[in-house]
């Protein structure tokens with residue numbers, strides 16, 4: 654997993670819970686590099702899961718809830734640091750339906766070793782979008798948070814229903830159904 658995800662996570666923890674909490678979870682997580690990450694480096698995604706676990710233990714907030722919160726925050730940060738990727742999208746459905754074939758493709762050009770999920774979409778009707786998450790990393794909670802962040806970013810009224818699907822070999826899978834509501 655790219656270091657940018659780690660550095661954003663640490664900034665979120667430091668900003669919301671303070672440096673002391675950040676230091677504490679870095680110690681608790683027993684990370685190989687003592688929590689020193691560079692944004693362009695690549696690290697085992699299990700280290701992020703260990704940090705979230707330590708934060709969950711220290712704060713009493715569940716891991717899925719923390720990862721979801723982080724996803725929402727990450728999307729907001731992406732909307733600032735990857736601003737050009739937003740130029741052609743005018744709605745959450747527009748943006749989300751191009752993660753797989755445009756957004757993550759651009760991410761891979763920047764970071765050839767990025768570990769990205771597969772996120773194909775279907776649009777059964779103008780007000781419905783189905784997004785299919787599959788990845789060996791099992792970060793469906795992160796996907797859910799990123800989707801929530803995207804909806805917030807575009808300021809729309811969209812209901813999201815997540816269905817976790819059985820694993821297919823090494824792949825964790827989830828389906829997100831998004832329904833746009835009027836007003």
Ligand code: HEM
Pocket residue numbers: 654655656657658731732735738749752756757760766767768769770771772788789790791792793795796797799800803
């Ligand atoms: C501007 C928008 C976005 C950018 C720049 C972006 C970029 C990235 C980057 C840099 C990573 C880390 C890759 C690695 O660690 O090797 C990543 C992973 C990921 N992205 Fe995106 N992303 C964006 C939007 C989204 C959205 C809206 C979703 C919603 C479903 C999403 C789902 C994920 C997930 C779940 C991962 C974790 C890896 C995995 O599960 O396999 N991304 N993305």
